[in-house]
Each structure stands twice: as C-alpha cells, then as structure tokens.
Amino acid sequence: MSGNNGGPWGGGSNQGGNRGGGRGPGGNEPPQIPEIDELMKRGQEQLRVLMGGRGGRGGPPRIGRGAVALGVFAVAALWVFMSFYTVKPEEQSVELFLGKYYDTGNPGLNFAPWPVVTAAVVNVTSERTEDIGVRRGGQDTGLMLTTDANIVDIDFQVVWNINDPAKLLFNIRDPQLTVQAVSESVMREIIAATNLAPILNRDRGVIADTAKANIQATLDEYDSGINIVRVNLDKADPPQEVIDSFREVQAAEQERDRLQRQADAYSNRVVAEARGKAAQIVEESEGYRARVVNDALGEASRFSSVLEEYRKAPEVTRKRLYIETMEKVMREVDKTILDEAIIGGEGGSGVVPYLPLNELRRTQEGN
Helix, strand or coil, rough: CCCCCCCCCCCEECCCCCCCCCCCCHCCCCCCCHHHHHHHHHHHHHHHHHCCCCCCCCCCCCHHHHHHHHHHHHHHHHHHHHHHHCCCCCCEEEEEEEEEEEEECCEEECCCCCCEEEEEEECCCCCEEEEEECCCCCCCCCCCCCCCCCCEEEEEEEEEEECCCHHHHHHHHCCCHHEEEEEHHHHHHHHHHCCCCCCCCCHHHHHHHHHHHHHHHHHCCCCCCEEEEEEEEEECCCCCHHHHHHHHHHHHHHHHHHHHHHHHHHHHHHHHHHHHHHHHHHHHHHHHHHHHHHHHHHHHHHHHHHHHHHHHHHHHHHHHHHHHHHHHHCCCCCCCCCCCCCCCCCCCCCCCCCCCCHHHHHHHCCC
16 A cells, blocks of 8 residues: 555655645546635735736736726715715705815705815704703702892793804703703892792793893804703792692682772771762752752841831731741640630620531541
8 A cells, every 4th residue: 555644634654755636536626725825826916907907926016097086086075975965955065175164065966076175054934942940850940049048949941942053063061951050040140139929920921021132132142153942931839848838829829819809898888878978968968958048048138028028018027927926826826716706706605616626627637
C-alpha cells in the first residue's frame, strides 16, 4: 500500500513522488480547493477591471473616466437631495446662511444650497397645551396666595402656537418651559391681587382673559415668536385639606345672606307702609287746615256782610239774626208746639188738653 499524509486537503507526497492527494476510486483525482491568497488576488484583479484598468499583476490600478463620472453624478445627486426640501402647509422653514438667519420658507418645495444654507422646519399652526397647577411628583404648583391671605388651588391650561419661527429658534432655548414659567408667574401675580370669593365665583372669565393678555405681553418682551391662543381656567378651589370646612363656611354665609335679604325685604315693606301712612296723615292735616281756614274766612266774610247790613238796618238785622239762631237751635230739639188758644190764652177755654206725645213721636218716626 502506498502511504498518504496529505493533511486535511488531501495534499502531501506518496511513494511515487506525485503531489496532490492520490487518486480516488476509479482512478479520478478529487477537486482542488483554492488557497486564500489566490482568492484575494482574483478579487483585486476584478476590482482593477471595474475601475477601468487592465488586468494583470504588474502595475498600480488606474481610475477611468466612467468611475469619475459616476462619482461626480453621485455627489451631485447627494447635493440636490440635501438642498431641496418640502414644507407642509402647517409648517414654515427657517433658512440659515452659515448659521445666521437668512430667510423664511413658505409651504411647498424650497431650495437651500447645502451646506452653505441649511433649513429648520417648524410646525407653526398646531396648538400646544401646557397644563399648569396639576399635581406632579408629589408637588402641587397650583397653590397660590390671595390678597386676603387665603390659599386657593388653581389648575389652568395655556394653549399656544408659533407665529414667528425665526424668533423662536434664536431667542428661546426651551419654548415649553418658558411658557410654563411665564404662565405660572403671571397667574400668581393676578391671584395675589384678588380676593378669594371672586376667584371662586364670578371672576373666572376675567382672570383667564387678564392672564392671557399678561402672558402674551411678557412673551413679546422676550421676543419669543410665541402666540397665546387662550387660557382655560379649569379649577379654582380651596386646598383639599380644608375644602370640607370651607364648604361649611360657604353654606353658613349663604344662610346669612338669605336671612339678611329677608330682613331687608321686611324693612323695606314696613318703611314703605310707614311712609305711606305718614304721607296720608300729612295730606289729611293739610286738608283739615285748608278746610278750617276756609271756614274761618267764610265766617269772617259773612260776619262782615252782616255787619254792613246791621249798620244799614239794625232792627231788621237783629230780628233776622234772632230768627236764624232760633231756627238752628230749635231744629235739633224734640219739641211740640201748642197754640195759645188751646192752652187758655186769649179766647181760650183754659183747659189743658191731653196730648199722646209718645204715640205722636212713633207716628213721626214711622213716617
């Protein structure tokens, strides 16, 4: 037998001095596996051909015109890709020339020659919301002190958008934190100048409008490019620890106000009645005074006229006055008049007749 010691690839020498791995069954030689160095050389040769050089192992690789054109085209395509950009309808772009503000891009396709001019696209129409006063991390930033030394828990929202992206990018480092800080500061200032009762009841809308105006004024001073859309005052309540006691106090105050309104209504009614009675008494007094004065004036005038008549005819006037006086006196007296002839006067019989006075009175009263 011939001895083989060709290693793992079947190489080595045999007794006949042949290199290779010997013969297999049927006298065929097994396939030869190329060496790693040979594979590397073949790859380098193919690379030279692709780069426009000639094959062979003698000289350095040469770069052809096709490779240069391909590289130039790739660089141009990359430059065009980096220079043209699209801005959506709800966005605006800020173009920077060597890091300095250059122009503002409008919606659509825009051109900024890169790398000299770069662009930053900002969404300017979407509304952003900042919740302030909401308890986070165990801290409640909504606790604020009123001007009457009471504590109120305020939760509100600030809705904002961007009206100038260039100012936003260059003047504000963190827009969200800036809006939160300014809004909280403004609200604390407003609450510190207001009593507790109006905050809880009627002045919520006024406080929200005032806060919106003051926040916008402060951000305009910063030249921030931020527009405050609205301020929503969600909650204005006493602190949670004392809210039950506060509600009891409110109920007592409402009961006090109710009783006070009832007392005021009673007072108004009684005062009105008293004033009416006083006015009636005054009017009656004025009427009595006028009547008495008029009667006195009439009596005086009548006396004057009687005096004038008396001076002209004393006897006639005296008799007239006597008759009128007796008429007034006798008109009110219950009397029976008898003729002198009946009671025994001149030409009489001297006999006093019987007169049924009671029956006569009944007859007169019946008539």
